Amino acid sequence: MKFRRAQSIYITIQNEEICIQNFLKNKIISVTLQEFSLILAMEHWVDVEHLAKVLNGKITEEDIINIIYKLIVCGVILTEETQEEDVHYQENWDWGLKAGAYHFALKNTQFLTPNSEGMREFADQIAQKTVEDPSPVLFSLNKNKYDKVYAYTVPDFDKGIFKTIKRRRTIRHFDVERPVSQVDLTTCLYAGLGILKFKSIRPMGEMPFKMTPSGGGRNPFDAYVQCRNISGLPNGLYHYSAVEHSLGLVNDQNSPTPAAILAEQLWIDEAALVVFLVANFDRTMWKYAHPVGYKAIMIEAGHIAQNIILAANELGFYGSPTAAVTSSRFEEMMQEKNMNKSCVYAIALGYALENAEELV
């Protein structure tokens, strides 16, 4: 049998130990120098005999097999049977280790859930830190910093678009009795993702333009909507086609609940709908091989979400964002296995309870 090293690994030194993490598998192990030298020798397919030669007989074949077994379990070393995901990564992920490690290692994040022991500990830590090492100031001043400071009267934001912008608030108390209409739902999606026109850009051809800016015009986002209380529309997960302005039913199952994907934040289950913004990395990667493309996509998610939220505000309801997405769970629901397609941001939308505390 032959073995090789996985591509999706990075190596760090922690407490004088060599640690190797396979970020696709989310597994980390510490290795000895001897094990490390074996890993170094496994760039290409090799067998145990070859490895014994590389180590000049300093280690028996039986010990090599034991080490290899341990490394296979952690995904550091692959066999032909276990290499599928790694091959996929090699062939499809152009942004290299830096962006790959960041993206894939975070996909399965287990967030602290409200009311959990971990969350209580976190709250205690913050309380203690506030006393011992207070937070930095959350704004900055020009006064006493710059010689010339020009001060202005704060604008009146009580008309038109400004009034809508000013109304934006993250609420966590939705009215479960009040559905959102299909027109209002799709209006919000249109504000964030709707394609207004195509323009021919040489040499690439027709490119879509929308109301939110897009790095290189690559339009990497799709929206999937988990509809839970939309008048006249069966509950389920829908895909929004921005070019058709249509919703396609992906599945009509009611599980997992949005909260199960979004760090058990149960208030999200009270929203009429949740928009999941799903990045198609391929669209951006095709043009930009540099991992800054990844950053551009994350920024674009914010632009799209903001337009969706503001459209909801204009129509009388609210949108509340969350980055606490366990993408791997969402991807199961999406029923599409594609390493280069991932949910990075979500917005819960619905009418506020009359006395929602955030609005006071």
Ligand SMILES: Cc1cc2nc3c(=O)[nH]c(=O)nc-3n(C[C@H](O)[C@H](O)[C@H](O)COP(=O)(O)O)c2cc1C
């Ligand atoms: C990127 C991002 C992620 C957020 N994630 C969460 C979240 O997981 N849960 C939550 O309750 N609020 C989340 N929020 C909302 C913030 O808590 C909220 O914006 C902040 O408290 C300020 O309140 P405001 O939006 O009403 O101005 C998020 C906001 C942003 C911009």
